[in-house]
Amino acid sequence: MRHIQVACAIIERDGKVMAAQRSAAMSMPLKWEFPGGKIKAHETPADGLHRELVEELGVKVEVLRAMPPATHRYSNFIVTLHPFVCVLAGGEPRNNEHAALVWLPPEALPSLDWAEADWPIIADYRRLRDSALGEHAAKQPS
DSSP states (O other): OOEEEHHHHHHHTTTTTEEOOOTTTSTTTTTTEESEEEEOOOHHHHHHHHHHHHHHHEEEEEEEEOOEEEEESSSSEEEEEEEEEEEEEEOOOOSSSSSSSEEEEEGGGGGBOOGGGGGGHHHHHHHHHHHHHHHHHHHHHO
């Protein structure tokens, strides 16, 4: 079975996260995903991420942190997603490949019809974010 390595970006801006809707012509049509794409054989996941975001969105990003990879088995292939939490570092996102781009608060991400492989990434991201917010609140003077 084919195993694909994919880099994806959880792009944060003003307390929201970008989600991209796959086009009707793509596999898994109209499902939502984090932008990114296949990592080439000679690339690191971060290198693949930067290349794909320039191609798909016309933007450069600053990676804030890498998250743990997540592997999902579809009926005809396996995908391992390599997620990175990012912020925009150059350019305004242009929709070059997707049906739609939206910015949502993290708690609203589950309201979309995501590709199955993205669900563990959403859960990990929200856990990471909630943990970081809890630590920040605990450090605040009373």
